[in-house]
Amino acid sequence: MPELDPELHAALSGFAAHQKILVALDFDGTMSPIVDRPEDARPLPESAELFEQLRQLPGVFAALVSGRNLASLAQVYPEPMPEFCIGSHGAERQVPETFKASWVEKPLSAEQKNLLAQVTAELAVVADRHAEVSLEYKPSATVLHVRRAAPQAGAAALHEAKTALQPLAGVKLLEGKAVLEASVHQGDKGESLSWLKHLLQVDAVLFIGDDVTDENGFKVLDSTDLGVKVGSGPTAATHHIASPQDLPVLLQNLISMRH
Numbered sequence: 001m002p003e004l005d006p007e008l009h010a011a012l013s014g015f016a017a018h019q020k021i022l023v024a025l026d027f028d029g030t031m032s033p034i035v036d037r038p039e040d041a042r043p044l045p046e047s048a049e050l051f052e053q054l055r056q057l058p059g060v061f062a063a064l065v066s067g068r069n070l071a072s073l074a075q076v077y078p079e080p081m082p083e084f085c086i087g088s089h090g091a092e093r094q095v096p097e098t099f100k101a102s103w104v105e106k107p108l109s110a111e112q113k114n115l116l117a118q119v120t121a122e123l124a125v126v127a128d129r130h131a132e133v134s135l136e137y138k139p140s141a142t143v144l145h146v147r148r149a150a151p152q153a154g155a156a157a158l159h160e161a162k163t164a165l166q167p168l169a170g171v172k173l174l175e176g177k178a179v180l181e182a183s184v185h186q187g188d189k190g191e192s193l194s195w196l197k198h199l200l201q202v203d204a205v206l207f208i209g210d211d212v213t214d215e216n217g218f219k220v221l222d223s224t225d226l227g228v229k230v231g232s233g234p235t236a237a238t239h240h241i242a243s244p245q246d247l248p249v250l251l252q253n254l255i256s257m258r259h
């Protein structure tokens with residue numbers, strides 16, 4: 001078995017000793033390496049396979065907790081999808097039939113729809129002004145992508161978008177990796193993780209993520225939980241791995257600790 005960093009190994013083994021656990025993984029930058037075009041992202045096959053093995057073990061729940069909307073997630077994730085999928089940073093939640101009563105998706109109000117249309121119009125103006133700046137549409141948000149733009153153009157587009165959206169009350173801005181997401185939904189990954197933890201009545205949560213928006217998830221974890229950041233940089237997570245390529249080793253270790 002490939003080795004984990006000893007401190008992470010010890011923390012993982014403490015986590016694995018709990019009876020009922022939730023393993024929640026972010027998608028882009030965690031299961032999938034970051035790529036230029038969101039539609040080209042795919043989870044590393046080994047990570048997807050091990051995640052599936054893990055969720056079949058007794059006492060283990062597995063969830064994807066993603067900023068992507070669920071439809072986009074389904075296009076890039078191989079079957080079977082994990083049973084629990086949080087999409088759009090918490091605005092969408094897919095749970096098995098037995099848990100369906102716990103989540104009633106509220107359609108956007110007329111006011112939210114208008115706001116989203118306004119947001120999209122503002123971001124479209126910005127995207128039109130810069131080469132290789134594009135938009136991604138979600139049910140309750142629009143995202144400005146600048147990864148493929150020249151660095152100066154990307155920075156200018158992000159700045160212009162923030163300035164244009166600032167006056168719009170009720171819009172939540174989420175900055176991620178080469179993206180600015182403007183959402184009319186107020187949830188985030190932290191609230192979604194707490195909701196899942198309560199829903200499943202698990203003893204401990206492992207959350208692994210790479211992006212600024214994953215910090216909301218790390219912040220709600222308590223001392224029985226485990227947060228692992230993928231990559232470097234400031235984080236509320238207590239442990240880290242270097243890249244998505246290191247995720248399979250972690251999952252493999254967790255599986256053998258549960259056997």
Ligand SMILES: O=P(O)(O)OC[C@H]1O[C@H](O[C@H]2O[C@H](CO)[C@@H](O)[C@H](O)[C@H]2O)[C@H](O)[C@@H](O)[C@@H]1O
Nearest residue numbers: 027028034035036038066067068147177178179
């Ligand atoms: O929470 P996640 O599952 O990590 O989703 C976060 C955002 O991921 C996607 O954008 C990021 O990945 C793209 C593909 O690697 C990359 O091109 C982009 O620059 C990254 O920011 C997705 O497109 C967003 O909607 C998600 O919110």
